[in-house]
Amino acid sequence: MSDRLILGKEFGEFAGSKLVELISEETIKNRIIELGKQISEDYKESVPIIIGVLNGSFIFFADLFRELDIDAEVDFIKISSYQNKTQTSGTVRLLKDISCDVSERDVLVVEDIIDTGLSMKFLKHRLEECNTKSVKFVTLLTKDYTSPPEPIDYIGFTVPDKFVIGYGLDLAQKLRNLKAIYSLEQE
Ligand code: IMP
Ligand code: MG
Secondary structure, three states: OOOOOEOOHHHHHHOOOEEEEEEOHHHHHHHHHHHHHHHHHHOOOOOOEEEEEEOOOHHHHHHHHOOOOOOOEEEEEEEEEEOOOOOEEEEEEEEEOOOOOOOOOEEEEEEEEEOOOHHHHHHHHHHHOOOOOEEEEEEEEEEOOOOOOOOOOEEEEEEOOOOEEEOOEOEOOEOOOOOOEEEEEOO
């Protein structure tokens, strides 16, 4: 449990908003163990490249990666669709590209949350351009209205259509270090 349940003045228009725990640290941990088993089984004949989408996925990525008992390589890509707000800007910008050769490789993209699916579409296109053998997605969270461009291969949890933070997910670059997932409720 966090002792910072009400946001302070540094959060501007969100000051006074309450953080309500949606998914506990232990529930996240147990689900990641299950995802790790499933992904290890599905990729046991392959050496996939696991690509983390920065910044939001870095904590989920590190925990999931340690639950894999297969050989796998890692890389990172950084994109931006939110501009320090709680709504997507509608365009995706590539801020840091992958630096490995993904051609003819199985690629698994690790996302923190898939919301509108815009980032997923952008990433899929960017990777398939590189002649990948396969591209799949694992996301810790989706929102319950989400209609992704294609089915998401692995989903940790589906959350209500609210802004959520913690466990890597930010509000204006902060609160990523909270160990559980919280929704942000205006009072
Ligand atoms: P999409 O392109 O709309 O699917 O949004 C994907 C990205 O937006 C995620 O990888 C997050 O970085 C960010 N995002 C979407 N919803 C939330 C949220 O509720 N909290 C924090 N970040 C979010
Ligand atoms: Mg993101």
